[in-house]
Amino acid sequence: MGTPTPDDPEAWAAYLAEGNARQARKRVAADVVIKDPAGRILVVNPGYKPGWDLPGGMAEANEAPEMAARRELREELGLEMHTRGLLVVDWVPPHGPWDDQLAFIFDGGVISVDQANSLLPHDAELIEAAMLAPADARQLLRTRLLPRYDAALAALNDGQPRYLNDGRPIS
Template sequence: MDLLPFDQYVASLNRKRMSAGVLFLDTRSRVLLIEPSYKPHWDIPGGAVDAREAPWTTALREVREEIGIDRPLGRLLVIDYVSADGRMPEGVAFIFDGGQISEAEVSELTLTDPEILSARLHTLDEVAMMVKPTLATRLAVAIEAADGGELALCENGKRVAG
């Protein structure tokens, strides 16, 4: 068997997109969602991982930029493999625990990012109608993982392990 020269081998490796989001819950298990100006669906704070950036760094940066919160992340709750869908290449989505947030804190958020129109707390049933279906199932798994103290592995939002 002929082996490729190392540089050719490295160039042939698959590349995946990554995203990192943060789950904030209130005492009633309502999820903090943000309303982006650039797409029809709501989302959790977070975004695409930049080149040469770790997912946890992305999560911290995006939370600070989008909703003005600057506090340490909790543990990793979900790693989700996301299949290519014809429009977007395959990827990996991470959800970190942002901890508890109160309704008063949400009402005092400083939204300086023009990409974010609003931020509000929503029940999981409301979330399911406001976000993409894959994110809705991923968030349900993330809440279970937060309650259970484990890391959940998913494929396209559905739990496969953990």
């Protein structure tokens, strides 16, 4: 018996489902760079891990990365916004107990001074949020995030999204 074909829709669907079940699954992280009119960058301090982060988080099953970023902003900070484009995609290899992942950073645009001044964590995942000068934000961010952060700022400056492999540019 050979491989099913689309001529037998039931057998074809079962064949595709079996193949899908065997495919690798990727974790997906989706963060956002958000600025205020003074050029300060929003960073957040998660209570469940050491170090500061960009706002965002992990995508849920079958959730698009930009939708995950928007959901996380709404849940954690009460911010309703649209992303303005892709800045970075980084393939992160397995590390510690974690499988590999794709880490996205999106451009969240510029929020108003009033929005920036009223930012407060809306759930228990975050301890605090702050708008900081880019260099000051960089000092607080987790070391593993720094190459993505630097690439995101470069992409904001020149309009060219970056693809990284474990934080390193692919030439």
